[in-house]
Amino acid sequence: MTRATPLPSPTLRVADIRKRYGALDVLRGVDLSPAAGRVTAVLGPNGAGKTTLLKTILxxxxxxxxxxxxxGAAAGTDASVRHAIGYMPQLPRFPGNLTPRELTSMLDDLRAFRGVPDEELVEAFGLAPEYDKPIRALSGGTRQKVNAALAFRYRAPILVLDEPTASLDPVAARVLKEKVRRERAEGRMVLLTSHDLGQVQALADDIVLLLDGRVAFRGSLTGLLTTTGQADLEGAIATLMQHDAPLPFDREEVA
Amino acid sequence: MSATLRAILAHTIRNQLRGRAVPGYAAFFFAATTGLLQFGGGPTRTLPSLASVILLVVPLVTLVIGTVGFYDGREFTELLLSHPVSRTRLFMAHYLGLVLPLGAAFAVGTGLPLVTAGLDSATWAPALLTVAGGLLLTGVFGALAILVATSVGTAARGLATALLVWLGLTVLYDGVVLMGAQAFSAYPLERPLLAAMLLNPVDLARVMVLMALDAPALLGYTGAVFQDFFGTAAGALVAAGSLALWIGVPVALAARRFRRMDF
Incomplete structure (x- = not known):
């Protein structure tokens, strides 16, 4: 697909993020700078800090x-930086009394969005007939499709997707994966988490592995497979998790 | 008002009006006011009873709807904050989205029967002050509700805290003050009692409304001291001003907490 205006190449830099909830050290100094035009998957066991990391970015x-x-602008203090981000939260709970159409028009107002929205997913998911029903009457899967459609709607240069395919059926998950690939081809930066390693292997260019709130690995998927000598991501992650110390490589070194 | 604030507010209010709580709240006050007017024999006799209902029900309902609504809407708040919205604006939208529909429901529910019952020159001012007192209480307890909800982690504990705040300010406070006054009855108590009065928004609203009604027997202990000290006209102004502070300070505290919250 071609677009009339070229996308400005986004930059995102996460510098030494630490976050503690009470006695729980969730993030213990995380650095990250995902590349534009690539899909970066943040992996890690439950409680490794994946969602906290994505939420800090937002x-x-x-x-x-x-x-x-x-x-170049601080995400914590400058709300306007979020014009650059499309976010798909893990389990959104939209206000049940509103319809998806009302919700969408409210978010349009909120972003003061004047451009042509990306409604590819609304079409591909066949969502149009659901758009005037109250959200509370929609199934969990349909809500998740609305959630996905909203994340891509504003053609933001950075896409942050938290477990994007978790409650989608296989057909819808495939539609979404194709969409992510097209966005990458247009130069967008995609940052996602997923528990489905097969899916990550099919989609991701770069891998960030979080263990105990630290980056245990950061680099390209192919580099990861080569270094660990494994055929698939599952084997590679298992190998990495057996190491106590982070492996001595980074994207720059393996790229 | 900024465009973003207006956009969120319009949708929050629409959402509220489609729910059951706000229309039900209006219906409750409509029924209560109509009933009291029927059996109470005209506005002059009805207003003190209506004021007692207002002083108990407005804080309770505002606290409950405010805290429950905040916890219910947390994920939605999170969604809004993932868009380019400043937290201060979103906080104001939350606050106004709570107190404006509740205030309007209350004003319609009480105002409509009062106006149709026929207010004369002697009753319109007390009636107006009664409604104004309820509106100010809505503002105060809306702010307290959000302060509780932003300070207490879980919905169950938040609701429990809100109920304790209500019980404390509406029921226990006067009892404690009275016990204190008895224990220290040998000392001059006017100033400590005035201070006690200014520290409780429900007492302030009660004094504001009941002084206008000329119903000293209902003022309560602290209220009587207050009227003595300030006189009726100045007293009402002091009470209204203190209530405004009771709105401003919790709003500022809650806004600060909201800006620093993790979602």
């Missing part, structure tokens, strides 16, 4: 230390 979680810079 300014939803206030870190105790460190900062997130989006196109």
């Amino acid at each position: 300014g939803l979680v206030r870190p105790d230390h460190g900062e997130v810079l989006i196109d």
Whole structure:
């Protein structure tokens, strides 16, 4: 697909983020700078801090230390940086009394959006007939489709997707994966989490592995497979988790 | 008002009006006011009873709807904050989206029967002050509700805290003050009692409304001291001003907490 205006290449820099909830050290100094035009998957066991990391990037979680810079502006203090982000939360609970159409028009107003929205997913998911029903009458899967459609709607240069395919049926999940690939081809930066390693292997260019709130690995998928000598991502992650110390490589070194 | 604030507010209010709580709240006050007018024999006799209902029900309902609504809407708040919206604006939208529909429901529910019952020159001012007192209480307890909800982690504990705030300010406070006054009856108590009065928004609203009604027997202990000290006209102004502070300070505290919250 071609677009009339070229996409400005987004930059995102996560610098030494630390976050503690009570006695729980969720993030213990995380650095990250995902590349535009690539899909970066953040992996890690439950409680590794994946969602907290994504929420810090969105300014939803206030870190105790460190900062997130989006196109050079601090995400924590400058709300306008979120014009650059399309976010798909893990389990959204939309207000049940509103219809998807009302919700969408409210978010349009909120973003003061004047451009042509991306409604590819609304079409591909066949959502149009559901758009005038109250959200409470929609199934969980349909809500998740609305959630996905909203994340892509504003053609934001950075896409943050938290478990995007978790409650989608296989057909819808496939539609979404194709969409992510097209967005990548247009130069967008995609940051996602997923528990489905097969899916990550099919979609991701770069891998960030979080263990105990630290980056245990950061680099390209192919580099990861080569270094660990494994045929698939599952084997590679298992190998990495057996190491106590982070492996001595980074995207720059393996790219 | 900014465009973003207006956009959220319009949708929050629409959402509220489609729910059951706000229309039900209006219906409750409509029924209560109509009933009291029927059996009470005209506005002059009805207003003190109506004021007692208002002083108990407005804080309770505002606290409950405010805290429950905040916890219910947390994920939605999170969704809104993932868009380019400043937290201060969203907080104001939350606050106004709570107190404006509740205030309107209350004003319609009480105002409509009062106006149709026929207010004369002697009753319109007390009636107006009674409604105004309820509106100010809505503002105060809306702010307290959000302060509780932003300070207490879980919905169950938040609701329990809100109920304790209500019980404390509406029921227990006067009892404690009275016990204190008895224990220290050998000392001059006017100033401590005035201070006690200014520290409780429900007492302030009660004094504001009942002084206008000329119903000293209903003022309560602290209220009587207050009227003595300030006189009726100045007293009503002091009470209204203190209530405004009771709105401003919790709003500012809650806004601060909201800005620092993790979602």
